[in-house]
Amino acid sequence: MNTDGPVKTARQAGLGQCLKCHKLNVITHKNQRCSCCQAKVSLRKYRSLEYTLAWTIAAIIAFFPANLYPIMIFTSLGSPEASTILSGIETFIQLGMYPVALVVFIASFIVPLGKMLGLIILIITVKSGSKVDPKHRTQLYHLVEFLGPWSMLDVFVVALMAAVVNLGFITSIEAGPGISYFALMVIFTMFAAESFDPRLLWDNLDNDD
Numbered sequence: 001m002n003t004d005g006p007v008k009t010a011r012q013a014g015l016g017q018c019l020k021c022h023k024l025n026v027i028t029h030k031n032q033r034c035s036c037c038q039a040k041v042s043l044r045k046y047r048s049l050e051y052t053l054a055w056t057i058a059a060i061i062a063f064f065p066a067n068l069y070p071i072m073i074f075t076s077l078g079s080p081e082a083s084t085i086l087s088g089i090e091t092f093i094q095l096g097m098y099p100v101a102l103v104v105f106i107a108s109f110i111v112p113l114g115k116m117l118g119l120i121i122l123i124i125t126v127k128s129g130s131k132v133d134p135k136h137r138t139q140l141y142h143l144v145e146f147l148g149p150w151s152m153l154d155v156f157v158v159a160l161m162a163a164v165v166n167l168g169f170i171t172s173i174e175a176g177p178g179i180s181y182f183a184l185m186v187i188f189t190m191f192a193a194e195s196f197d198p199r200l201l202w203d204n205l206d207n208d209d
């Protein structure tokens with residue numbers, strides 16, 4: 001597809017997508033309903049930026065207890081030991097479990113931070129009317145959306161560790177309170193990505209002409 005010329009958006013063409021069934025409707029009046037499923041057709045998600053920002057802030061707040069509270073409680077050699085995400089990674093390295101350490105580090109640190117940063121970049125560029133190629137920013141949005149469920153990997157690692165614990169030196173692993181905050185953080189970033197309306201990224205182009 002040739003996109004070198006001026007891009008015409010659905011809004012410019014007088015079309016609006018139904019958010020429920022995704023049918024394109026010709027917009028004739030305000031508060032129009034979808035001709036297919038009768039849902040309200042809106043040109044943009046309602047207060048998309050505000051909701052995205054609110055969920056992102058909630059995720060950033062949850063990031064701190066997720067990292068400060070113990071995520072796992074090990075019992076090795078009879079004495080219980082609380083472990084945060086970072087000290088857990090350290091323990092895995094000491095035990096020589098490098099792949100697990102790497103998975104936990106990427107899933108618990110790189111991915112959530114990257115997602116929150118990505119969301120903030122998307123919000124700022126829309127808010128500031130940035131002209132940075134919307135195609136690249138849409139790719140960033142897809143990446144944030146794609147990564148959403150994958151950061152839950154960390155929660156599964158804890159669950160998996162608890163299940164395969166009869167390995168020897170560690171006699172029991174329990175999930176600590178940090179894991180609840182971690183799960184909340186992941187859910188909040190998923191809500192943030194869901195609230196974001198990627199069509200906003202293309203709206204700045206409308207003002208060019």
Ligand SMILES: [Zn+2]
Pocket residue numbers: 018019020021022023034035036037038039
């Ligand atoms: Zn519909």
